Structure formats: C-alpha cells, structure tokens
Amino acid sequence: MMSTRRIAFLSLSLLALPFARPSHAQGRALAIEDYYRVKTVGAPQMSADGRWVAYSVSTRIEATNGDSSEVWLAATDGSQPARRVSPVGTHATAPQWTDDGRLGFRVGGRAVSLSPAAPDSITENPIVTPQGGPSASGSRRASPDGKLLAVARNMPVTKHDRAYASDFERRHEERFRGSEFDWLDFQRDGQPFPVPNRVDPEVAPPEEIFVAPRGDNAGQGQPLTHLGLRPSGIEWSADGKMLLFTADSGYRDERRYGSDAIYTVSLDGAAQRVTNDRNYDYGNAHFSPDGRWILCTRQLSTDAVIAQHLDHGGATDLVVIPVGGGSERNLTADWDYLPTNPTWSPDGKYVYFAAGVGGTTHLFRVPSRGGAVEQITKGERRINGISFDRGFSMMTYTVGLTEAPAEVYVANIDGSNERRISHANDAFTSDVLLGKAERLRFKSKDGTPLEGWLLYPYGYRKDGGPYPLIVSNHGGPHAADGYSFDFKNQLFAAKGYFVLQVNFRSSTGYGEKFLWGTWGAWGTKDGADVMSGVDLVLSRLPIDRRHVATIGHSYGGFMTNWLITQYPDRFAAAVSGAGVVNWLSDYGTADVARTKETEFYGTPWDERARAIMIRQSPLTYANRVKAPTLFINGELDQRVPYSEAEQMFVALKKNGVPAKVIQYAGMPHSISGSWNVVHRMQNELRWLDRYLR
Numbered sequence: 222m223m224s225t226r227r228i229a230f231l232s233l234s235l236l237a238l239p240f241a242r243p244s245h246a247q248g249r250a251l252a253i254e255d256y257y258r259v260k261t262v263g264a265p266q267m268s269a270d271g272r273w274v275a276y277s278v279s280t281r282i283e284a285t286n287g288d289s290s291e292v293w294l295a296a297t298d299g300s301q302p303a304r305r306v307s308p309v310g311t312h313a314t315a316p317q318w319t320d321d322g323r324l325g326f327r328v329g330g331r332a333v334s335l336s337p338a339a340p341d342s343i344t345e346n347p348i349v350t351p352q353g354g355p356s357a358s359g360s361r362r363a364s365p366d367g368k369l370l371a372v373a374r375n376m377p378v379t380k381h382d383r384a385y386a387s388d389f390e391r392r393h394e395e396r397f398r399g400s401e402f403d404w405l406d407f408q409r410d411g412q413p414f415p416v417p418n419r420v421d422p423e424v425a426p427p428e429e430i431f432v433a434p435r436g437d438n439a440g441q442g443q444p445l446t447h448l449g450l451r452p453s454g455i456e457w458s459a460d461g462k463m464l465l466f467t468a469d470s471g472y473r474d475e476r477r478y479g480s481d482a483i484y485t486v487s488l489d490g491a492a493q494r495v496t497n498d499r500n501y502d503y504g505n506a507h508f509s510p511d512g513r514w515i516l517c518t519r520q521l522s523t524d525a526v527i528a529q530h531l532d533h534g535g536a537t538d539l540v541v542i543p544v545g546g547g548s549e550r551n552l553t554a555d556w557d558y559l560p561t562n563p564t565w566s567p568d569g570k571y572v573y574f575a576a577g578v579g580g581t582t583h584l585f586r587v588p589s590r591g592g593a594v595e596q597i598t599k600g601e602r603r604i605n606g607i608s609f610d611r612g613f614s615m616m617t618y619t620v621g622l623t624e625a626p627a628e629v630y631v632a633n634i635d636g637s638n639e640r641r642i643s644h645a646n647d648a649f650t651s652d653v654l655l656g657k658a659e660r661l662r663f664k665s666k667d668g669t670p671l672e673g674w675l676l677y678p679y680g681y682r683k684d685g686g687p688y689p690l691i692v693s694n695h696g697g698p699h700a701a702d703g704y705s706f707d708f709k710n711q712l713f714a715a716k717g718y719f720v721l722q723v724n725f726r727s728s729t730g731y732g733e734k735f736l737w738g739t740w741g742a743w744g745t746k747d748g749a750d751v752m753s754g755v756d757l758v759l760s761r762l763p764i765d766r767r768h769v770a771t772i773g774h775s776y777g778g779f780m781t782n783w784l785i786t787q788y789p790d791r792f793a794a795a796v797s798g799a800g801v802v803n804w805l806s807d808y809g810t811a812d813v814a815r816t817k818e819t820e821f822y823g824t825p826w827d828e829r830a831r832a833i834m835i836r837q838s839p840l841t842y843a844n845r846v847k848a849p850t851l852f853i854n855g856e857l858d859q860r861v862p863y864s865e866a867e868q869m870f871v872a873l874k875k876n877g878v879p880a881k882v883i884q885y886a887g888m889p890h891s892i893s894g895s896w897n898v899v900h901r902m903q904n905e906l907r908w909l910d911r912y913l914r
C-alpha cells in the first residue's frame with residue numbers, strides 16, 4: 222500500500238503545470254561536436270576534517286576513443302580555487318583520503334598520495350581501503366587503529382587433471398577451438414563467454430578471512446574464518462575486536478538466484494550468522510559506532526518472490542539488528558521509497574541515506590531507534606555521490622540538472638550554506654544555450670497520477686511550428702527519468718525537436734504500488750501512461766501530431782516496439798535500441814531469466830506465463846506496424862540479444878515497412894565508446910529527420 226505521505230506528495234498537483242515559453246535570447250545551439258567538450262565530474266570525497274574535497278574530472282578524447290581523467294582539489298570554505306593536483310598528461314582516477322589525512326589516487330597502475338598543504342609533493346603510497354570506504358571480496362581492510370589488516374583470500378582446492386584414453390584423443394581435444402559449458406549461469410552481459418562456473422570449486426574456490434599485523438603478508442598463516450563461503454563487504458567494529466561481512470551460503474546452487482546473509486567473526490575466530498530469514502537478501506551492512514547494532518538494507522529475495530508466486534517484488538527497507546542476532550527493527554516500514562547507501566551518524570542517533578523521489582534524488586535521515594524519515598536536501602535536482610566529513614558536520618556531492626552537466630557542491634550536514642566548488646563546464650555552458658525541461662504532472666487514462674518532462678526545441682516560438690516530437694522512453698523498467706543532463710536529448714532539442722520523457726508505471730520514486738504496477742503485463746499500463754503524456758502535450762503546444770517518433774534503449778527499446786504495435790497510427794518513426802520483441806525467445810537467450818519468472822509469473826513451459834509472454838510480445842502484433850524503425854544493438858549483447866532486433870526487422874520488412882539495423886561490433890548491452898555514441902546519435906538523428914521533417 223502507498224503511504225499517506227506518498228499520496229499527499231502526489232496530490233499536490235494532478236494537472237499539468239502551465240506551459241511557459243523558454244527564452245533563447247543568448248547562446249548558440251548545441252552541436253554534435255560539443256560532445257567532446259562536455260566534462261564529467263564525479264567521485265567527490267571530503268577529507269575527514271571537512272576542509273577539502275577531492276574529485277575527478279574526465280574529458281572524452283576523440284583521437285583515442287577514450288577518456289582522460291584528472292584529480293582536482295578544492296577548499297570547502299572557498300579560500301582557494303579548485304586546482305588540478307594530478308600530474309599533467311597522466312590519467313588519474315579514484316581519489317580517496319587515507320587514514321593519515323593524505324589524498325590518495327591512482328596514476329596509471331601506480332598508487333600515489335599527497336598532502337593538501339603541499340599538493341605538488343606527490344609520493345608513491347599504496348592505498349589501503351580505509352575504514353568506512355567501499356570493500357569487496359578480496360579487498361584489504363585496515364583496522365580502526367591501523368595495526369591490523371583483514372583480507373579475504375581464495376582457499377586452495379584439489380585440482381583434477383583431465384585423463385585421456387589415448388594420445389589420439391588428447392590431440393583432438395587440444396585442437397578444439399570453441400566453447401563448452403554445462404552450467405546454468407553460463408552468460409553475463411559484458412563478460413567473456415562463457416562466464417566462469419561458480420558451482421565448480423576449482424573455478425570459484427571458497428574464500429576465508431585472514432587477519433595479520435599491517436605490513437605483514439596478510440593471508441599467509443591460518444584463516445580467521447572456516448565457513449567455506451565467499452565473504453564480501455568486510456568491515457571492522459570501532460573497537461577493532463570484530464569483523465562484519467555478508468555471504469551467500471547457497472552460492473553453489475545454480476538453480477537459486479541467491480541471497481546474502483550477515484555474519485560476524487571475532488578475532489578469536491568465533492563466527493556467527495546474524496540473519497537467518499532466508500526469504501530476505503541483506504546488504505550494505507555497517508556496525509553502529511558503539512558496536513551494538515548492525516545497519517543494513519533488506520529486500521525480499523528473488524527466490525522467495527518466485528516460490529510464493531507474488532504479484533510484487535516486495536519492499537526494500539533499512540533495518541537495524543542486534544550484533545548478536547535477534548529481532549530486526551525496520552526503520553522505513555512506513556516510507557514508500559527505495560533507500561540506498563545507508564550510513565550511521567557518528568553518535569549513532571541517526572541513519573543517513575539517499576533515495577529517489579520522483580525525478581529527484583536527495584539525502585534523508587531517520588532516527589536509529591525508529592521514527593519519521595526527514596528529507597535533508599531539497600530542490601528539483603538529483604544529489605549523487607554524497608561524502609561526509611568525520612564529524613558529520615559537512616558533506617559534498619554532485620548536483621544533477623537537466624540544463625547543465627553535473628558539478629560538485631558542499632553544504633552543512635543539514636543542507637544549509639550550500640555552495641558550488643567546481644566549474645569544470647563553465648566555458649561550455651557560457652557558450653552554448655542548453656534547453657530547459659518543463660516538469661509535467663498529469664493523469665493517465667485510468668486516473669493514475671504521473672510525472673514527466675518536456676524539453677523545448679531551441680528557438681521555440683509559441684506562434685512557430687508546428688514542431689516534431691520525440692518520445693524518449695527510459696530503461697529498466699525499474700528506473701526513472703528526471704533531473705540529469707542528457708546530451709542526446711539536448712541535441713534533439715537543438716535540432717528543433719520537442720523531447721518528452723514520461724515516468725510510466727514501474728518507474729522508481731513513486732511508491733511500491735506504482736513500482737509494481739505493470740506486474741504480469743509489461744507494456745499495457747505503462748504504454749497507456751506514455752500515450753497520456755503524448756496526448757497532453759499535443760493538446761497544449763504547436764506540435765504536429767503527424768510527426769511524432771518514439772525512441773529508447775533496453776526497456777525503452779521494448780517500450781518503443783510495444784508502442785508502434787499498439788498505437789500504429791500515432792507514430793511516424795521509431796528507433797529501438799536493444800529492445801525485446803519476443804519474451805519466449807528472450808527467456809532462454811538472455812542473461813536475466815528471473816524477470817520472466819517473477820514479473821511474468823513463470824517459465825515458457827508454464828501455461829499461464831507462456832500466455833502472458835505471447836500477449837506482451839511486440840512480435841505478436843508486428844503486422845500492425847506502420848512506423849519506419851531503426852534497430853540498434855550491440856553484437857555481443859547478452860541482456861537483449863541481437864536476435865530480438867533481427868526478428869522484428871524481418872517482420873517489418875516482410876510487411877513492407879521501412880526498417881534498418883545498426884549492429885555495433887564487440888559491444889554488449891550498453892553501447893559505449895565515444896566513436897560509437899557519436900555515430901549512433903548521427904544515425905538516429907538522420908533517421909528521425911528523414912521521416913519527421
């Protein structure tokens with residue numbers, strides 16, 4: 222059920238806001254060549270004393286098809302302007318502060334560090350992940366006093382050499398060129414094919430945690446744990462007497478999707494499983510400052526959803542658990558959003574976390590003993606990459622907006638005294654006039670409140686037009702559009718297009734009922750949501766209803782395929798990127814069978830699920846399509862294999878509808894690399910211009 226707070230938020234305005242006329246009095250229109258001018262600012266890290274912020278600045282390099290990254294340092298009080306501290310001409314990444322107050326980062330394969338007081342004095346200094354920083358299986362974690370290191374290492378296993386009946390058999394086996402696999406989880410998008418067999422101990426051996434004095438070769442000697450698992454998220458307690466980690470006890474079972482439990486181990490080797498409800502998946506575990514409690518995220522496991530035949534995916538909540546195990550205190554039971562990246566305040570009284578609300582992302586906090594959730598940061602924007610000082614008096618983050626690339630800001634812990642400290646894109650934004658997106662609030666056909674954004678074309682005049690419209694659909698489906706800079710959409714607007722984005726049902730940021738609103742019928746209600754947005758803007762603005770296109774990638778590609786089959790007279794062109802057209806074929810060829818087993822209620826050999834898959838497959842209705850469609854896929858896409866686009870392309874060509882395929886060599890589901898991205902934008906624009914102009 223949606224909380225009262227959630228309903229109140231939505232009821233503020235159920236109708237579209239008045240359409241204002243953007244001004245284009247100054248600045249030139251964005252050009253595709255500007256793609257290489259936009260800098261990406263990220264990874265802000267605040268020093269423990271709150272005096273400094275380090276962050277990375279990346280620039281796309283056309284000549285190399287790669288990026289060049291620098292590390293910058295800024296004073297939080299503005300007493301000194303931000304300056305680059307990484308050496309000229311080097312590729313510097315991963316800024317982070319070490320326990321002794323130095324700024325560490327990587328230059329190529331080297332770990333270096335410097336003092337903020339003498340930023341020109343860079344020294345070799347291997348970076349050890351500090352307490353409170355990210356960790357993963359195999360990472361090195363220093364104890365709070367810096368005297369010990371905890372390391373997760375592979376344990377030795379007995380390897381079995383293959384036996385051959387004869388030299389003749391051996392020679393022909395050694396000559397084989399190809400792939401062999403007999404395990405279920407054989408593919409994962411973006412990874413070599415086939416992926417390693419996690420069921421085989423020789424391939425994925427168990428790991429144990431070793432602890433040794435800092436400076437010694439941790440891992441040589443006797444392990445601290447003897448669980449035969451693969452621990453991750455290792456963290457020390459504040460007193461250095463206990464370690465916390467998560468692990469999946471059933472990771473060898475290839476028919477399970479798995480779920481992590483929380484474990485502790487003391488320095489005498491006494492290990493305990495803290496969580497025992499196997500219906501839940503736990504993560505982001507952190508000791509409280511006093512060492513008595515464990516904070517974590519908890520969500521219903523995929524296996525539980527399937528076994529219980531649920532019509533929803535369950536809530537994601539923040540819970541607090543006694544270190545010795547016991548009753549779990551749910552801090553967000555009455556809060557209808559998805560909390561992420563939780564962390565304790567130093568006094569243990571509050572838990573701070575980030576979450577998306579509609580098209581925004583903000584910082585929140587909740588009392589650790591229970592109580593109401595409080596929003597800290599405000600505004601129509603997205604706050605990302607939050608980092609705090611040691612005393613939680615200050616914080617830093619990037620601010621995402623529609624009309625400008627992200628930059629770094631600092632503020633007091635309560636959100637006051639906010640100020641921008643990076644200016645990486647000032648030259649770009651002072652030269653180019655970027656479009657502003659207007660926020661829309663409206664209702665779908667069945668009365669469901671919706672939110673969307675409309676980006677106006679460059680040089681828009683109320684008495685001009687009629688203008689063409691591009692409907693841009695987000696992926697996921699459990700994701701959301703909102704306040705973030707999108708170069709491609711800005712380019713479309715610069716070329717004279719309106720661009721509409723709708724956060725249709727299944728989007729995040731609108732409560733659980735909305736999130737799971739398309740269960741069992743992907744495309745039906747969410748497709749109607751998109752069309753309600755289209756009807757709204759057509760009724761209010763000088764848009765040519767004969768010149769409307771739909772585009773999108775991944776779920777946005779599926780949505781595009783769905784819209785042109787269900788509303789064939791409404792679209793004059795389409796661009797479908799990596800979109801499913803046949804859920805039956807997708808089940809066995811994609812790396813995410815779980816989406817069908819949960820939200821489609823089963824497998825293709827289950828009668829009910831099979832009927833849903835056929836009913837919700839765009840290929841079923843391919844004979845209806847009228848819109849000329851461009852299909853875009855990565856050659857090695859294992860999330861939505863190229864065969865999906867191929868099926869729809871053949872169907873359209875058989876029915877006399879113009880269609881084209883662009884396949885990017887060596888690319889997985891996410892088509893990357895500046896050359897590919899620019900080529901794709903050029904060809905999408907050419908296709909849309911051809912059929913909408």
